[in-house]
Amino acid sequence: MKISPLALICMLSACSAATIGPGASAPNSSSEPATASAPEEPTPLPANPAAIPAEEAPASPYESETEAPALAFSIDQANFGRDVFRASCTACHSSSEFSDRSFKFKWRRRSAGDLYRHMYSTMPEDAPGSLAPSEYVALVAYVLRLNGVDAGEGELPADEEALEGLSLAAIAN
Ligand code: HEC
Secondary structure (H helix, E strand, C coil), X not given: CCCCHHHHHHHHCCCCHHHHCCCCCCCCCCCCCCCCCXXXXXXXXXXXXXXXXXXXXXXXXXXXXXCCCCCCCCHHHHHHHHHHHHXXXXXXXXXXXXXXXXXXXXXXXXXXXXXXXXXXXXXXXCCCCCCCHHHHHHHHHHHXXXXXXXXXXXXXXXXXXXXXXXXXXXXXX
């Protein structure tokens, strides 16, 4: 088997794709529509690194495998979820369905991400996905509250991947 010297170097050391890339041409960006007037420049956010105390720079939340991230939601988020529930869900559901034994048994081994995904991909049954991500995640917070999980300082993020790491085990307490 023949190995070119360049490939060998790449195998022995970190080799950027550019070194071995076939030299594909850059995509042509000349298709941008010409605008008559220059777009307004957005005001840049003031960079103020001094405002962030160095000692509070968080380590990676997933650094420790043993410590699960907290299932944190605020009372405001849960209250917002209750309002969304009343507006969009009570045509078919009562809130008690989401804290009874069968609900707890069904969901306690799943994650907040599973519940979030289930809601946005199937509910409301007559218009799945029709609510905003912030509304769906508030509904998850509301369901936690219904199940007696304590509200705290943080908010659940409207981010399925982050929610995947949050176990719903606390609803069975
Ligand atoms: C048009 C009627 C209808 C509306 C409106 C509706 N749902 Fe549902 N929902 C259903 C039905 C029917 C089921 C059972 C479906 C199934 O199990 O396949 C269900 C099941 C669910 C489940 C699963 C319950 C369990 O025990 O696992 C959740 C969670 C849920 N709905 C949340 C919501 C939320 C949140 C809203 C409001 C955004 C909503 N639903 C609005 C009809 C509705």
